[in-house]
Each structure stands twice: as structure tokens, then as C-alpha cells.
Amino acid sequence: MRIEHECPQCGAPVVLDETDRLLSCGFCKTKLFIQAADHFRYSILPHDPFLEDVFYVPYWRYRGMHFLCKTGGVENGLIDKTFLAADIPGIPQSLGLRAQSLKLTFARPGKNTHFLKPAGAFDLSLAAAKNTVEYDLVRTEDTRIVRTSEDDYDIVPEVRLEIREEHIYHETFLADTVSIIYAPYYVRSNKVYDGVTDDATGSEPGRVLGAETTEGAWKVSFLPTICPNCGWDTISGRDSCIVFCAKCDRAWRVTEKGLFPSEFSRLASNAPHGGPRVYLPFWRVSVTMTGTRLDSYADFIRFANLPRALQPSWEDKPFYFWLPAFKTTPSVFLRTAKQLTIASPEGAGPALPPVAIIPVNLPLDDAFSATKTVISDLTMRKKTFLPTLPDITIAVREASLVLLPFIENNQELVQPDINFSLFKNTLKVGGNI
Numbered sequence: 001m002r003i004e005h006e007c008p009q010c011g012a013p014v015v016l017d018e019t020d021r022l023l024s025c026g027f028c029k030t031k032l033f034i035q036a037a038d039h040f041r042y043s044i045l046p047h048d049p050f051l052e053d054v055f056y057v058p059y060w061r062y063r064g065m066h067f068l069c070k071t072g073g074v075e076n077g078l079i080d081k082t083f084l085a086a087d088i089p090g091i092p093q094s095l096g097l098r099a100q101s102l103k104l105t106f107a108r109p110g111k112n113t114h115f116l117k118p119a120g121a122f123d124l125s126l127a128a129a130k131n132t133v134e135y136d137l138v139r140t141e142d143t144r145i146v147r148t149s150e151d152d153y154d155i156v157p158e159v160r161l162e163i164r165e166e167h168i169y170h171e172t173f174l175a176d177t178v179s180i181i182y183a184p185y186y187v188r189s190n191k192v193y194d195g196v197t198d199d200a201t202g203s204e205p206g207r208v209l210g211a212e213t214t215e216g217a218w219k220v221s222f223l224p225t226i227c228p229n230c231g232w233d234t235i236s237g238r239d240s241c242i243v244f245c246a247k248c249d250r251a252w253r254v255t256e257k258g259l260f261p262s263e264f265s266r267l268a269s270n271a272p273h274g275g276p277r278v279y280l281p282f283w284r285v286s287v288t289m290t291g292t293r294l295d296s297y298a299d300f301i302r303f304a305n306l307p308r309a310l311q312p313s314w315e316d317k318p319f320y321f322w323l324p325a326f327k328t329t330p331s332v333f334l335r336t337a338k339q340l341t342i343a344s345p346e347g348a349g350p351a352l353p354p355v356a357i358i359p360v361n362l363p364l365d366d367a368f369s370a371t372k373t374v375i376s377d378l379t380m381r382k383k384t385f386l387p388t389l390p391d392i393t394i395a396v397r398e399a400s401l402v403l404l405p406f407i408e409n410n411q412e413l414v415q416p417d418i419n420f421s422l423f424k425n426t427l428k429v430g431g432n433i
């Protein structure tokens with residue numbers, strides 16, 4: 001979705017992407033973080049810009065990654081949906097693909113505009129899987145022996161179809177955002193019209209005219225991007241939630257109330273120098289988990305039953321989950337978290353690296369919500385562990401942001417010490433989730 005706005009400094013038009021949290025004005029070069037108190041609210045412009053008495057009907061827009069821990073393993077996907085947030089029969093229940101192709105602006109109260117109040121807060125059950133048990137039709141290729149004559153047999157292929165019961169033990173949403181999109185409607189000659197298409201809807205005018213409206217205390221705030229400590233420009237991506245200052249070697253958390261100090265460390269690489277380097281950010285988290293000790297790396301190997309010979313030093317090596325602090329596709333997120341957690345790199349220093357850092361755009365809370373999914377995918381004891389998921393609680397004991405060096409080649413980012421790589425374009429795709 002594209003949002004049209006104007007630069008708060010010079011008024012020049014700026015086109016933002018829905019996931020942008022940084023406004024860069026191409027005209028006056030101002031850079032500002034954009035923050036909303038709760039949700040971002042956008043409005044679709046009516047077909048006729050001079051339309052009067054516009055009734056803006058709210059839709060929840062929900063986007064994010066989705067993971068299901070099921071009998072058959074971990075499934076992932078993306079959710080991108082809109083749901084009507086008001087109780088008005090006759091109005092479409094969803095915006096469909098419309099919002100993606102239309103011009104939007106930040107919703108602002110104006111003369112002769114009425115913003116209808118959403119009926120209650122967003123309910124995640126709208127996006128959740130509808131059943132806890134699914135029935136999947138499974139195709140199994142098989143062979144069958146058939147008699148072709150008195151003493152001759154043939155082996156013929158056969159496909160068996162079986163219904164398999166799949167229990168959903170755990171469901172996680174990640175990197176998810178909830179915003180509100182207001183769609184314009186108007187009333188003429190006792191009919192409710194769609195303000196974009198000018199088509200009549202089947203709705204009762206009274207339901208729209210009599211609906212509760214909201215005053216719109218939802219200002220979007222713009223914050224300076226300079227380092228609060230030294231005044232230099234921070235290094236920030238278009239959707240960063242943590243930014244860095246290369247001048248005074250600090251990290252800052254971007255919040256609606258301003259920039260707050262954040263801790264970080266970086267790992268050095270033992271690999272010989274080769275190719276341009278970039279650093280990828282990770283949340284390194286130690287945890288407590290119901291029923292299982294996960295203090296040492298040895299505890300983890302025993303719990304997950306990984307085919308590795310236990311080494312005595314692992315009893316003293318602390319165990320951490322390594323969760324990407326950057327957005328990527330759901331499958332790459334899971335694979336990266338798994339492989340880094342198993343590899344468990346060590347040795348961290350302070351100081352910001354003198355090379356590029358991939359923006360931190362996945363906050364700790366968000367990344368951490370995937371921990372149950374990551375451990376479910378890691379363990380070799382899926383059959384016994386997955387059914388216990390609903391009764392298990394995992395809590396953060398200690399967490400820090402760690403930058404890990406990668407070598408960049410044409411297509412990939414490669415971590416030579418642990419022999420891990422990912423395709424660069426998955427970061428680009430992830431940035432648009």
C-alpha cells in the first residue's frame with residue numbers, strides 16, 4: 001500500500017510505503033521517524049475529492065507471518081487480510097485487493113467527514129486458524145500385485161488416499177501489524193453509496209448515519225532521527241526499530257516517545273577476510289521453560305535429542321536462542337533461528353562495526369513470540385513434545401542484541417564460521433511484510 005503525505009518540514013509531497021517508519025524528504029532532505037500511539041490509520045480517498053459528508057467506515061488490516069505447530073510438523077505462511085470493523089449489514093466484509101491499488105493518506109479529521117468508530121478492539125481470532133483439528137487428505141504412492149494370468153503377476157502402481165487427523169498444538173503470529181483503513185461511503189436519495197466506485201450498496205442509510213463516530217485523537221507523530229547523545233545522524237533503515245550512532249557507538253530504540261538507549265554487542269569472525277562484510281542483527285535470548293531446564297548447551301542437546309556427541313564443556317556453555325532481529329520470509333526466519341541456535345556462536349565485543357548493518361526491524365518481543373515454534377521445529381521429539389505445547393510457558397531470562405558478521409556475494413550473505421547462508425532477496429521480501 002502507498003500512502004501519500006507531505007513533509008512536515010517543507011510541505012513537499014512524500015510517498016510512503018505502508019511499512020515505512022522513516023520519512024525521507026527528497027526535497028529538503030529532512031529525515032523523521034513516523035510513530036503512531038496505537039494503530040496507523042489510513043483513509044482511502046473518495047473518487048470525487050469535493051465529496052461532502054463522507055462517512056468513513058473502518059476496516060482492520062492485518063498482516064504478518066503465521067506459524068502452525070501441527071501433528072505433521074511446523075507450517076508457515078503469510079497473512080494479509082482486511083476485515084470490516086463496524087457492524088453495518090450490506091457493506092462488504094473485506095476490502096479485498098482494493099486497498100493495494102488505491103491511494104491512501106493518513107486519516108485526518110476534516111470538515112464534513114465522519115469517521116465511524118470500530119466496534120471493539122482488534123481480535124486476533126479473526127486471523128487465527130478456525131479449527132484446532134484439521135483433516136488432511138494424504139496421497140500415498142504405492143504398488144499392488146495383480147494376477148494377469150494363471151501363473152503370471154504384474155506390479156502396478158497404486159495411489160492410496162487417506163484422511164489424516166492434524167491437531168494444531170500452537171499458533172504464532174510474527175512481525176504482525178494491525179492498522180485501520182477507512183473506506184469512504186456517502187448517502188444520497190436514501191441509499192448508501194461506495195465513495196470510490198459510486199456504486200450503491202445494499203446497506204440501510206440509517207445504519208451509517210446513526211453510527212457512532214470517533215473524534216480522531218490519532219495523531220501521527222514525527223520524531224528527529226539524530227542521536228540524543230551526540231547529535232549526529234543515526235544509521236537507520238526505512239523500518240528500523242533500533243538505530244545506531246556510528247559517532248558515539250550507541251544503539252537506540254525507536255519509540256513513540258523518542259529514542260531510548262539499547263544495549264548491543266558484536267561478534268568477530270575467525271574466518272579469513274574476503275569480500276565485503278555486513279552485519280546481521282540477532283536477538284540472543286536465554287530462557288526459562290516449563291518442565292525443562294535449558295540452562296546449558298548440553299541441556300538443549302539432550303532436550304532436543306539432536307544427533308550430536310555431548311562434549312563435557314557444553315555443560316558450562318550457556319544456552320541461547322538466536323532469533324533474527326530482521327524481517328525475512330517465514331521459512332527463512334525459522335531456518336535461520338534453528339541453524340544459529342544449533343551453531344551457537346561465541347565471543348562478543350562492544351564497538352560498532354565500521355561496515356554496513358542490516359536494519360533491525362523485528363523487535364525483541366515480536367521475535368521472541370516465535371520461540372515455541374522454533375523449539376518445536378528443532379526437537380527430534382516432536383511426537384511427545386508438540387502435544388504438550390499448550391501447557392508450556394517460555395519466558396525471557398536475559399536478552400541482548402548481537403551483530404554477526406557475514407560476507408556478501410552476488411546473491412547471498414554467508415557466515416563463514418558456522419557455514420550458514422541466506423539469500424539477500426529474502427530480506428527485501430521480509431521488509432515488505
Ligand SMILES: [Zn+2]
Nearest residue numbers: 007010025028
Ligand atoms: Zn521536506
Ligand SMILES: [Zn+2]
Nearest residue numbers: 227230245248
Ligand atoms: Zn551519537
